[in-house]
Amino acid sequence: xxxxxxxxKLAGVGVGxxxxxxxxxxxxxxxxxxxxxxxIKELGYEPNEMAKSLIANNSKIxxxxxxxxxxxxxxxxxxxxxxVLNANGYKLLICNSxxxxxxxxxxxxxxxxxxxxxxxxxxxxxINDYLSxxxxxxxxxxxxxxxxxxxxxDNYAGGRQAAKHLLSKGCSNLGFLGGxxxxxxxxxxxxxxxxxxxxxxxxxxxxxxxxDVIEDFDKYIEQFWNKHSSLDGVFAVTDILAYKLINYLHSxxxxxxxxxxxxxxxxxxxxxxxxxxxxxxxxPIDIMGEAAAESxxxxxxxxxxxxxxxxxxxxxxxxxx
Amino acid sequence: xxxxxxxxKLAGVGVGxxxxxxxxxxxxxxxxxxxxxxxIKELGYEPNEMAKSLIANNSKIxxxxxxxxxxxxxxxxxxxxxxVLNANGYKLLICNSxxxxxxxxxxxxxxxxxxxxxxxxxxxxxINDYLSxxxxxxxxxxxxxxxxxxxxxDNYAGGRQAAKHLLSKGCSNLGFLGGxxxxxxxxxxxxxxxxxxxxxxxxxxxxxxxxDVIEDFDKYIEQFWNKHSSLDGVFAVTDILAYKLINYLHSxxxxxxxxxxxxxxxxxxxxxxxxxxxxxxxxPIDIMGEAAAESxxxxxxxxxxxxxxxxxxxxxxxxxx
DNA sequence: CTGTTAGCGCATTCAT
DNA sequence: ATGAATGCGCTAACAG
Numbered sequence: 001x002x003x004x005x006x007x008x009k010l011a012g013v014g015v016g017x018x019x020x021x022x023x024x025x026x027x028x029x030x031x032x033x034x035x036x037x038x039x040i041k042e043l044g045y046e047p048n049e050m051a052k053s054l055i056a057n058n059s060k061i062x063x064x065x066x067x068x069x070x071x072x073x074x075x076x077x078x079x080x081x082x083x084v085l086n087a088n089g090y091k092l093l094i095c096n097s098x099x100x101x102x103x104x105x106x107x108x109x110x111x112x113x114x115x116x117x118x119x120x121x122x123x124x125x126x127i128n129d130y131l132s133x134x135x136x137x138x139x140x141x142x143x144x145x146x147x148x149x150x151x152x153x154d155n156y157a158g159g160r161q162a163a164k165h166l167l168s169k170g171c172s173n174l175g176f177l178g179g180x181x182x183x184x185x186x187x188x189x190x191x192x193x194x195x196x197x198x199x200x201x202x203x204x205x206x207x208x209x210x211x212d213v214i215e216d217f218d219k220y221i222e223q224f225w226n227k228h229s230s231l232d233g234v235f236a237v238t239d240i241l242a243y244k245l246i247n248y249l250h251s252x253x254x255x256x257x258x259x260x261x262x263x264x265x266x267x268x269x270x271x272x273x274x275x276x277x278x279x280x281x282x283x284p285i286d287i288m289g290e291a292a293a294e295s296x297x298x299x300x301x302x303x304x305x306x307x308x309x310x311x312x313x314x315x316x317x318x319x320x321x
Numbered sequence: 322x323x324x325x326x327x328x329x330k331l332a333g334v335g336v337g338x339x340x341x342x343x344x345x346x347x348x349x350x351x352x353x354x355x356x357x358x359x360x361i362k363e364l365g366y367e368p369n370e371m372a373k374s375l376i377a378n379n380s381k382i383x384x385x386x387x388x389x390x391x392x393x394x395x396x397x398x399x400x401x402x403x404x405v406l407n408a409n410g411y412k413l414l415i416c417n418s419x420x421x422x423x424x425x426x427x428x429x430x431x432x433x434x435x436x437x438x439x440x441x442x443x444x445x446x447x448i449n450d451y452l453s454x455x456x457x458x459x460x461x462x463x464x465x466x467x468x469x470x471x472x473x474x475d476n477y478a479g480g481r482q483a484a485k486h487l488l489s490k491g492c493s494n495l496g497f498l499g500g501x502x503x504x505x506x507x508x509x510x511x512x513x514x515x516x517x518x519x520x521x522x523x524x525x526x527x528x529x530x531x532x533d534v535i536e537d538f539d540k541y542i543e544q545f546w547n548k549h550s551s552l553d554g555v556f557a558v559t560d561i562l563a564y565k566l567i568n569y570l571h572s573x574x575x576x577x578x579x580x581x582x583x584x585x586x587x588x589x590x591x592x593x594x595x596x597x598x599x600x601x602x603x604x605p606i607d608i609m610g611e612a613a614a615e616s617x618x619x620x621x622x623x624x625x626x627x628x629x630x631x632x633x634x635x636x637x638x639x640x641x642x
Numbered sequence: 643c644t645g646t647t648a649g650c651g652c653a654t655t656c657a658t
Numbered sequence: 659a660t661g662a663a664t665g666c667g668c669t670a671a672c673a674g
Contacts, residue, residue, distance in 0.1 A: 001433060001435075003666090004669095005667080005668095008645095013644075014644065014646065015645085015646090015667090015668080016644070016646075016647095016670085017643090017645075019668070020644085025669090025670095026643085027643050028643070032644080046433040047434065047668075048375070048434060048667050048668070049431075049435060050371055050374045050375045050435045050667080050668095051375055051666075051667035052667085052669080053371045054371045054372055054375055054667085054668075055649085055650050055667090055668060056669085057650075057651095059371070061382075061414070061436075068400055069396050069399050069400050070393075070396045070399075070590070071396075071592075072391075072396075072592070074396075075390050075395075075396035076391045078415065079389055079391040079417055082416070091414050091416075091436070092414065092416075093412050093413065093414055094403055094413050094414075094415050095403070095412075096400055096403050096404065113369060113370040114369050114370060114371045115412070218593075239594075240592050240593070243594045244593045247596060250596065270594060271393075271561050271565075272538075272561070273591060274594050274595050274596070275567075275568060275571065275597060276596060324650090325652060329661095334661080335660060335661035335662070336653090336661085337653080337663095338659085338660060341653090341659095346653090347660095349659070350659060350660085353659080353660080368651085368652075369650090371651080371652095372651035372652045372666090373651085373652065373653080375650095375651080375652080376651090376652060376666050377653085378667095
């Protein structure tokens with residue numbers, strides 16, 4: 001690979017001039033520019049980005065830390081993040097944390113090592129203690145500190161809509177199927193919205209959650225139904241839980257939506273893979289990804305950043321209610 | 322952020338010594354090492370990776386170029402690639418090409434710019450002309466040149482198995498539902514295997530493919546069925562096509578597998594989202610990801626590399642046959 | 643307008 | 659065993 005000096009020599013100019021040409025900065029005579037460009041072409045010269053970053057003391061690489069990229073919601077999110085970043089000359093690094101704090105911390109270190117310039121963070125870990133203020137980090141569905149930018153869908157409104165919808169469909173025995181709320185995330189507000197809507201109307205409902213993470217989801221669903229088999233309307237906190245519940249109900253001879261109606265949350269894309277279209281609260285995951293990308297870039301470039309994005313959700317009518 | 326000089330000053334040693342400590346290279350007295358390590362801790366020093374890469378003239382970042390990360394097969398592949406890379410101190414960059422050649426070329430340039438050290442490539446583009454030999458590139462399902470390493474599942478065997486399976490299930494009117502084979506990829510061998518198995522036995526079948534990429538997949542499926550509505554056994558070249566076909570058949574009142582049996586190819590993960598489990602040829606996408614990651618790393622580190630990985634597939638019996 | 647030079651943070655000789 | 663000096667490829671400041 002040829003360096004800036006090779007180009008300078010071939011073009012018969014100084015390295016400063018070459019730098020000015022490749023960066024379109026400062027003055028350079030049209031004649032000289034032509035000579036330099038010719039030399040660049042002849043040598044197939046490409047500026048070494050490492051050297052540039054070393055001087056600029058920054059990196060145009062953004063890391064996306066998430067539990068696993070192998071999840072339809074996250075991979076769609078990642079897609080949109082990458083599209084926006086790339087349009088602005090940034091690159092996207094992916095880290096599957098698998099919920100391991102050590103791996104998350106490792107990537108935070110890359111911030112100091114200047115490998116990456118910023119982080120978009122989807123996590124349930126308690127990493128507050130490890131984070132100093134004013135780090136170029138954007139979190140999703142998580143309000144870590146007052147300083148930190150975060151983005152989420154309107155979980156609270158979504159919970160309310162789910163309750164309202166189930167009622168409007170004639171359900172009288174409502175239930176909430178939650179996950180593992182061991183950490184305080186914005187996702188809790190789904191339940192809160194659901195609860196508040198019903199409580200305001202003095203309508204009782206049952207709730208099922210599990211403090212400890214359970215490996216076997218099918219067992220989890222079974223436990224849920226064994227305890228609450230009289231329900232005729234369920235709000236599942238994620239689409240995947242909703243689908244699993246529907247499959248379970250079918251397996252025990254219950255009909256959806258006739259016997260039980262189910263509403264999910266997320267709006268994951270299915271590529272026509274599912275036969276029953278799920279009624280669900282759709283997050284604008286594309287917009288969320290774009291907002292996340294723009295926010296990190298703004299932090300990195302020290303521009304103004306909105307501290308908080310709460311994006312509107314929408315109920316999509318499917319065949320499960 | 323503190324630099325190596327700050328550490329040297331605080332520890333009362335030269336920068337060379339600090340370098341020797343952080344890299345565990347050369348001799349350094351136990352006493353001195355302790356002093357240096359103390360200084361490092363006190364300052365929270367992290368070596369600047371940019372500077373290291375500049376000297377080493379390499380990058381421990383690998384790029385994965387694929388059509389879109391928002392596809393269940395690719396995102397699973399990416400997951401496993403990242404796991405292996407990360408275990409070896411490498412990082413993974415994601416690029417959604419959306420089938421655009423320009424974007425693919427842009428990332429190949431990053432190789433020269435030293436931003437990345439290698440590429441794992443999933444593409445249909447004709448990029449041969451742009452690629453010089455001996456680039457640290459591994460391709461998936463694509464045999465670009467004799468020099469280039471490639472990895473794929475045993476598409477040919479998969480095609481044969483699909484044909485054999487449909488016959489064994491009693492189908493007598495077989496069809497192949499293909500995609501857009503405008504470029505020569507290993508995927509063609511799925512059809513070849515299917516064809517050869519049937520031709521050997523003198524069993525006729527019909528084939529449906531489209532040269533130009535069609536945006537509307539549903540229309541594509543409809544066209545297919547309108548032309549070949551007498552089929553009772555179909556091998557769809559991908560799972561997604563298979564699912565779309567099944568949904569279409571249901572919509573026109575056909576029963577699967579009673580009226581028509583369908584076999585797919587890929588074995589994409591569904592997280593219990595689908596009710597009908599598809600019978601399909603399962604690619605070992607996890608192993609493929611791991612092999613891809615190991616291959617690029619070996620190229621980057623100039624170790625021995627196997628030129629070709631053809632990984633075995635397996636038919637998974639579902640409810641669609 | 644352009645050439646020269648210092649220095650980004652680090653690894654690596656080379657004396658000592 | 660260790661400190662000083664040199665240079666990786668580049669940008670920015672400065673002199674001309």
